[in-house]
Amino acid sequence: MPQVATAASFRDFCGTVGARIGIIRRKYKVAPGIYAVGTPGSESPVLVTANYKLSFDALRLQLCGVDAWLLVLDTRGINVWCAAGKGTLSTEEVIRSVEHSRLALVVSHRELVLPQLAATGVTAQDVKRGCGFQVFFGPIRAADIPTYLQQGNQCNETMREVTFTLPERAVLIPVELFLLAKPLLITLALMFVLSGIGPSLFSLNAALHRGLTLLTATLLGIFGGAVLTPLLLPWLPCRQFWIKGVLAGLAAAVISWLLPAARYSLPEQLALFLWMITLSSYLAMNFTGSTPFTSPSGVEYEMRRGIPVQIAATCLTIVLWVGSPFF
Amino acid sequence: MHGYRYIEGTATLQVDLQRCVACGLCAEVCPHRIFALSAEGLEVKDYDLCMECGACARNCPVQAITVSPGVGCAAALLAPLVNRLLGRKVLSGCC
Numbered sequence: 001m002p003q004v005a006t007a008a009s010f011r012d013f014c015g016t017v018g019a020r021i022g023i024i025r026r027k028y029k030v031a032p033g034i035y036a037v038g039t040p041g042s043e044s045p046v047l048v049t050a051n052y053k054l055s056f057d058a059l060r061l062q063l064c065g066v067d068a069w070l071l072v073l074d075t076r077g078i079n080v081w082c083a084a085g086k087g088t089l090s091t092e093e094v095i096r097s098v099e100h101s102r103l104a105l106v107v108s109h110r111e112l113v114l115p116q117l118a119a120t121g122v123t124a125q126d127v128k129r130g131c132g133f134q135v136f137f138g139p140i141r142a143a144d145i146p147t148y149l150q151q152g153n154q155c156n157e158t159m160r161e162v163t164f165t166l167p168e169r170a171v172l173i174p175v176e177l178f179l180l181a182k183p184l185l186i187t188l189a190l191m192f193v194l195s196g197i198g199p200s201l202f203s204l205n206a207a208l209h210r211g212l213t214l215l216t217a218t219l220l221g222i223f224g225g226a227v228l229t230p231l232l233l234p235w236l237p238c239r240q241f242w243i244k245g246v247l248a249g250l251a252a253a254v255i256s257w258l259l260p261a262a263r264y265s266l267p268e269q270l271a272l273f274l275w276m277i278t279l280s281s282y283l284a285m286n287f288t289g290s291t292p293f294t295s296p297s298g299v300e301y302e303m304r305r306g307i308p309v310q311i312a313a314t315c316l317t318i319v320l321w322v323g324s325p326f327f
Numbered sequence: 328m329h330g331y332r333y334i335e336g337t338a339t340l341q342v343d344l345q346r347c348v349a350c351g352l353c354a355e356v357c358p359h360r361i362f363a364l365s366a367e368g369l370e371v372k373d374y375d376l377c378m379e380c381g382a383c384a385r386n387c388p389v390q391a392i393t394v395s396p397g398v399g400c401a402a403a404l405l406a407p408l409v410n411r412l413l414g415r416k417v418l419s420g421c422c
Contacts, residue, residue: 119382120396123385160360240334286402289400293331293333295378296400297338298333299404
């Protein structure tokens with residue numbers, strides 16, 4: 001049985017940074033199966049988790065002084081809650097893992113402790129029926145596991161409620177930005193082409209100068225939607241994220257007015273202004289996927305309102321920006 | 328969850344209290360603590376706090392809870408359209 005440490009190594013630290021930035025996120029996995037923490041015996045508890053290395057680390061690093069078995073499911077390298085929502089952390093996967101790992105030969109009891117958030121994908125009664133193991137839904141956060149075990153598999157109310165604190169939001173920003181790199185490069189090429197169009201058909205000089213300004217506006221829009229929105233989320237007025245993004249975009253737009261963008265013509269200023277706000281609005285709407293409180297029905301509701309506005313504003317931006325050299 | 332509320336009146340959560348056997352499993356698994364169990368039975372404290380994760384409905388032994396579950400993510404909801412436009416099968420990049 002592989003033994004795992006309860007302290008982080010330098011390599012774990014680098015891996016966490018790489019996964020949080022996004023570079024190695026999709027392949028940051030551990031092998032599914034049973035692992036030992038401390039010196040577990042046949043009576044020791046079985047803690048179940050996903051095989052995303054960040055989830056695995058989040059659990060094992062909290063288990064200093066605990067003797068337990070870890071049953072790592074094959075969730076294709078996806079975290080507990082997302083995998084439960086997408087169906088890879090399921091009743092069937094729990095049963096399959098219990099049988100495949102021959103857990104019944106390792107422990108004498110018939111109990112599994114699953115993270116509470118796994119309940120989205122796992123039906124406790126069906127696991128019992130399928131493999132004889134009774135499922136206990138433990139706390140949401142791994143940090144509460146030692147207390148949970150000490151209290152005899154009992155959770156306090158706070159252990160069962162999700163939170164979305166400033167550090168929890170801030171840590172998501174690098175991935176948001178990383179995922180934008182590819183679309184940004186494609187947009188960048190388009191922006192330089194659009195910026196060069198003028199009375200003389202195409203001006204390379206204008207493409208570079210105006211293109212650079214448009215790039216600055218784009219970066220500020222990204223700052224509004226993917227940095228300011230997550231940071232200021234509870235304080236931005238309005239429930240709908242696309243409107244929160246407009247407000248965050250406005251804040252970013254004000255910054256740009258302190259930059260040389262103000263020396264452009266009025267239609268161009270308007271185009272830049274609109275673009276920053278629209279981009280910020282769109283990215284803020286996308287941030288719904290990273291929060292722990294937005295319902296799909298609500299997201300659909302706001303997309304039906306936000307997307308038409310965003311499309312209209314983008315069209316107007318293009319007309320103003322491309323048209324301004326002709327005005 | 329203090330400090331956060333999403334759009335009112337959109338969540339699809341429905342609870343059939345006639346059917347409920349007050350086992351308390353929904354109250355246990357709900358990450359937004361919207362169920363309360365007392366001597367009188369189950370009570371839904373606030374429907375608007377529901378994020379439609381589906382944990383309660385999945386674990387209800389008598390199917391008293393219905394909710395249209397899913398991930399509240401704009402990118403995921405746009406994925407079928409984007410994939411059709413780009414001729415892809417799966418959304419790449421996201422979670």
